[in-house]
Every structure is written in C-alpha cells, then in structure tokens.
Amino acid sequence: MCFIILSIIIIQMHERFRRTFIVLNIKAMSTEQNTIHEFDFNLICEYFSMFERQGPGSPEATLKALSFVEGLTADSSAADLGCGTGGQTMTLAGKLPCRITGLDLFPDFIDRFNQNSVRLGFQDRVKGIVGSFADPLPFEKENLDLIWSEGAIYHIGFRKGIETWRPYLKKGAFIALTEASWLTNNRPDEIRNFWMEAYNEIDTIPTKIKQIQDAGYLPVASFVLPDYCWIENFYLPQLQVQEEFLKKYPGNSTVERFIEMERHEQDLFMKYREYYGYVFYIGRKL
Numbered sequence: 001m002c003f004i005i006l007s008i009i010i011i012q013m014h015e016r017f018r019r020t021f022i023v024l025n026i027k028a029m030s031t032e033q034n035t036i037h038e039f040d041f042n043l044i045c046e047y048f049s050m051f052e053r054q055g056p057g058s059p060e061a062t063l064k065a066l067s068f069v070e071g072l073t074a075d076s077s078a079a080d081l082g083c084g085t086g087g088q089t090m091t092l093a094g095k096l097p098c099r100i101t102g103l104d105l106f107p108d109f110i111d112r113f114n115q116n117s118v119r120l121g122f123q124d125r126v127k128g129i130v131g132s133f134a135d136p137l138p139f140e141k142e143n144l145d146l147i148w149s150e151g152a153i154y155h156i157g158f159r160k161g162i163e164t165w166r167p168y169l170k171k172g173a174f175i176a177l178t179e180a181s182w183l184t185n186n187r188p189d190e191i192r193n194f195w196m197e198a199y200n201e202i203d204t205i206p207t208k209i210k211q212i213q214d215a216g217y218l219p220v221a222s223f224v225l226p227d228y229c230w231i232e233n234f235y236l237p238q239l240q241v242q243e244e245f246l247k248k249y250p251g252n253s254t255v256e257r258f259i260e261m262e263r264h265e266q267d268l269f270m271k272y273r274e275y276y277g278y279v280f281y282i283g284r285k286l
C-alpha cells in the first residue's frame with residue numbers, strides 16, 4: 001500500500017478512535033465532521049479492497065521466501081501480520097499444512113480475507129482477525145512457528161516490529177518480512193527526500209540484516225523483489241480503478257488528492273527504481 005496514503009489512514013484511524021472516545025465521554029461532536037471523516041476512511045478502504053494485494057509482491061516471491069522456512073507441520077501455527085485481503089496468505093496456505101492467522105487493522109480487509117479463505121477451502125485452518133500488530137499482539141508468547149509480514153512492518157518501524165514480535169515466536173521459529181530498502185550507497189536528493197518524509201527507517205540491505213541479528217535472530221536469507229512485483233502486480237492494476245474512482249466521485253478533492261499522491265509515488269518508482277525496492281528478509285529466532 002502506498003506509504004503516504006497509509007500514513008493518512010493511520011492518522012484517520014487514530015482520529016476515528018479519538019472521536020469515538022469524545023462521543024462516549026463528552027457526548028458533543030459535530031456530525032458533519034464525522035460524516036466527512038467516515039467518508040475518507042471508507043473511501044480509502046474501498047479503494048484498496050478492490051485489489052488482490054495492497055502492496056508490492058508476487059506469489060513467486062512469497063514461495064521463494066517460504067523455501068527458506070523449514071519444519072512446519074499440521075500442528076504448527078503461523079501468523080500473517082498486516083495481511084490485508086490475504087493475497088500472500090492464500091499463497092502460503094496452498095503450501096503450508098498448518099494453521100495461519102491473518103491479522104489486520106481494517107475490518108473490510110479481514111472480511112475479504114475470510115471470503116477468500118472460504119472460496120479456496122482453507123476456512124478450517126486459515127482465519128483472519130481484526131487487531132493490531134503493535135504490542136500486545138493477540139497471540140500467546142512463545143507460541144508461533146512463523147511470522148509472515150509483507151509490506152506492513154513499516155507501520156511500526158522495522159526495528160520496533162522485529163523486537164515487538166520476537167517474544168511471540170518459539171525458539172528456532174522463522175520470521176519473513178518485506179521492507180523498503182536502499183539498493184545503492186548513494187541516491188539522488190529527490191528520492192532521498194521522498195523517503196525521508198514517508199519512512200525514514202529505509203536503509204541498505206546490510207544495515208537491515210545487522211538489525212535482524214541485533215534483535216536476536218539469525219539472518220537466513222534476503223532477496224530483492226523483482227520490478228514486476230511493483231509494476232504489473234501493484235501499480236498497473238490501480239490505473240483503471242483510479243479512473244473509475246475519479247468518475248464515481250467527480251469533483252471530490254479527497255479523491256483527487258489521494259489519486260494524485262498514488263500517481264506521484266508510482267512516477268517516482270519508475271524514475272528511481274534502481275535505487276530502492278522491497279527486500280524479503282528471512283530470519284530465525286535465536
């Protein structure tokens with residue numbers, strides 16, 4: 001999912017809760033404000049629910065990362081944190097024999113997730129739940145054999161994420177994540193400035209690998225996601241939906257601004273993709 005948009009969503013989620021709090025406690029709130037807010041929130045959810053994935057990736061990359069994970073049986077437990085509508089979770093479910101719990105903040109995504117799980121016949125062992133991957137997670141400590149997370153850990157930051165999630169893993173259990181990373185030591189100001197504003201924890205692959213080791217994991221593997229994971233699988237499917245959205249909500253400045261930001265992010269990727277990308281990192285709890 002787009003970095004800037006996601007920050008907006010998270011701010012809106014916080015405001016949503018804050019407003020709920022205000023309604024409950026002070027019982028004085030502008031209905032008009034709430035309506036505008038609900039619209040923005042629902043709109044962004046509506047937009048991203050229309051895609052199989054909410055971030056760059058591919059079934060091939062998911063399976064390649066999974067090839068480094070060993071020893072899972074029907075009794076194992078896996079969690080997909082920030083699962084979205086579950087594109088990658090269903091790929092995992094096709095290969096893994098174990099239970100998989102998808103966790104996401106957005107109820108609409110989880111509804112889609114559970115519909116996908118039923119459609120594919122995985123409903124007995126693959127379930128989506130609404131919740132947060134910030135501490136505390138809705139899992140028992142030392143219980144998970146695998147934590148998966150594609151395009152989501154940046155919401156709490158890579159270092160905080162791998163530290164926060166570690167206690168929920170059994171010793172020797174695996175973690176597999178995608179994270180925005182610099183591919184070169186130097187980069188043009190335009191793209192550097194964009195990322196410093198969007199997510200200033202972006203860093204080079206060796207730095208990320210050291211962070212994994214320092215957080216108490218053995219770094220097992222890392223690889224860069226190919227460009228098609230961004231272009232064909234993430235940006236191109238959005239083009240038509242963007243046109244439809246602009247038609248569906250004519251003159252709506254939120255929609256216009258939101259789509260403008262999506263397009264800007266995409267243009268930057270096309271221009272600067274040799275400098276950054278998503279990298280899959282696989283680690284094992286020491």
Ligand code: SAH
Pocket residue numbers: 001052053054055056057081082083084085086087088103104105106109131132133134149150151152155
């Ligand atoms: N893994 C999916 C979705 C990536 S988009 C894919 O690759 O397609 C990032 C997801 O993280 C969104 O669905 C967003 O709702 C979720 N998310 C963001 N912050 C979260 C949090 N604190 N707890 C749980 N999910 C979160």
